[in-house]
Amino acid sequence: MEMPAPKRAIIGRKPAIAAALREVLPADAVIDAPEETRAYECDALSAYACQPLAVTLPRSTAEVAAVLKVCHAMGVPVVPRGSGTSLAGGALPTADCVVLGIGRMNRVLETDYDNRLIRVEAGRTNLSVTGAVEAEGFFYAPDPSSQLACAIAGNVAMNSGGAHCLKYGVTTNNLLGVTLVQMDGTVVEIGGPWMEAPGLDLLGVICGSEGQLGVVTEATLRILPKPEGARPVLVGFDSNEVAGACVSDIIKSGILPVAIEFMDRPCIRATEAFAKAGYPDCEALLIIEVEGSPAEIDEQLARIRAIALSHNPVEFREAADEDQAKRIWLGRKSAFGAMGQINDYMCLDGTIPVSALPYVLRRIGEMSAEFGLDVGNVFHAGDGNMHPLILYNANTPGDLERCEAFGAEILKLCVEVGGCLTGEHGVGIEKRDLMTVQFSPEDLEAQMRVKDVFDPKWLLNPAKVFPLSASESRRAG
Amino acid sequence: MRPVSEDELSEMLRGAGGGPFRLRGGGTRAIGRMAGEVLDCSGLGGVRLYEPGALTLVVGAGTALAEVEVLLAAERQRLAFEVPDLRGLLGRAGVSTMGGVVAANASGPRRVQSGACRDSLLGVRFVDGAGMAIRNGGRVMKNVTGYDLVKLMAGSRGRLGVLTEVSLRVQAMPEVEVTLVGARAAGAGLAALRGALQSPFDVSGAAFDRGRALIRVEGMEGSVRYRAQELRRRLGGDWALCEGAESAAIWAGVRDVAALVGSLGSIWRLVVTPTAAEGIVARLGGGTAVIDWGGGLLWLETPPGQAEAVRAAVAGQGHATLMRPAPGDEDVPALPPEPPGLVALSDALRARFDPRQLFAA
Incomplete structure (x- = not known):
């Protein structure tokens, strides 16, 4: 993966840039010693790494604005960073950039159960949003696998999904508003506790813009009442084709499971060797989870069983209790780890x-x-x-x-076949140069215009999302 | 102008000497002052793809909503967002088109459960003011490839370009729907709606219409019975249960604002913080109001001359759109003012997508 050559003129001004940042931030919020910036050299796409010029760790929207103002005035690119869990290189620095880490901004600002929302600082981790409201019986629905670590800021940037979004949607469907700091330091409030934008849906385009339009410092999120219960079933098939048909039939039947997960034989075998969840050795395996009261779950699972059995599965396993439910999910949840062992x-x-x-x-x-x-x-x-x-x-x-x-x-x-390059991880650098497979030059031009409006100098996370050749003239400025 | 293909539309716009154009699907939802030459989009119709097993539908923007509804119903499916039919309220005839539905982000009572039109919208094709054809999104449920111009186009009321094709996620029709109907004063009714939406019973409608709190559950038979029972118990007081056609009629009335059809005043649509609803209605004189989305959507009738009062009442708590001006209110801007900090961004976006202001009408 190619990255643009860092601008030597900017690197040459490193002492001046660091000094300017120290003027507007507390001493412990600016890092520029190489042995310390190393911790920020990559995200979860760890095949690529590059030490940034400096790292800033602001504690407030005002401090974020101050950092951006300085960088804007000095023409320094900024790479925003949530928790650094991007699998697409969304937070990969360049040698001439300042990383803006939002992790210290992690407070809950407001919980409002009557309007079913929570307002948080965007460095808060995904799972701890649910943690803040679960005692009252609520949860935050998007659940990326990295939810223990990943930050809401990154979720908004990548429009993150998760296993349960079949029913609840992805981040954009659960996001009501943000506080956004633009590259020039301007702070704007977009959206709010109401359910519709008064003008253009700017919130909709900010969500999923991979930190290229602004830095989100606060977010208002929809919270939902927790369902009474959930239960998975496991269905094994001796052909991928039949498993696919079963998925289609379930969806069409009108049952809306919260999750339908699929594993193929290589993955099942690797997982079994690693986690010993007791999965059948078959070609394809589905884990289907439904929610509701015990009686509602029974009603849905009876329907799913009938559909599955009509496809002659090699195995149909219902979880009789919590322990068995955990075992059904165990293999799926350890799939990545299992493959990583190999x-x-x-x-x-x-x-x-x-x-x-x-x-x-x-x-x-x-x-x-x-x-x-x-x-x-x-x-x-x-x-x-x-x-x-x-x-x-x-x-x-x-x-x-x-x-x-x-x-x-x-x-x-x-x-x-009619799909897309990325469903929930984002483009980052990983899929950047494949964008022309999915989009025409006009399609990309239309998207880049939006960046022109929010960040005319193309300083925010500039080497991401768009093929370098397509964005070159804009980045050159 | 009535283009019948995207190419033809592109050429027309490229060659257009000047605007503005009045974009028109079926003429059923446009609001505010309308000026300029009509750009009739009804020729851009046609079903491109319908895969019931994948819950996806792709249609030309000029396709009639009614045609889509019939097509989906044959597979026992529907649009999740329950499109309002405002022809009665606004005094329009005409055939609603999918492009118009998307351009208005037209969303009914199920908004509280399944989201707005924008949440079901998977992809768009559109032609901008320079005549450039642009595709964004696609036909799959999960797609974060590039910027989400799909959301930007939903509800943009034709100000960024002319929609030519839309892809939508559809949903299965439920087996059963049941509505809890309870006679309540507004305050108690709204409290009941909040209680229902805070429950785990997956409510698909929460409205207050003409003295009645209305709470809907949909789904499989046993589940619907169970949830209706539990809601009754949880909320307390008297609740009648309506189902089938009777329940559907109740929600069509909420969706289409039947209570205000035939009224003579100005009709306002307010989107507000749900808990602010009661105060806003009271402040505006407590006239007939239809309250949907658990308090988040208010339909009000006011005498002419009340625009400032209405917009002051929602300040900081939402925004108000004048859907139908009574005589005397014709000069009131229909759309709410954009938040001050966002005007510059919105204007700049419009300038980029429509540099010649062809769609400024």
């Missing part, structure tokens, strides 16, 4: 129409043989959001490049 892996995130599932899985299998790299598939089947995990060895020269080439082919396939 080798390094790259996790893709393309989405496809559910109807294309069998074809896409077959093609991935064929490509796996062509590239000579193993791949396991674990994904959110209900919404077609795939997560192929390609195994490679980072210590073998050329392996990463081969893995990336394989990944690119899979993502092109996703677009070809």
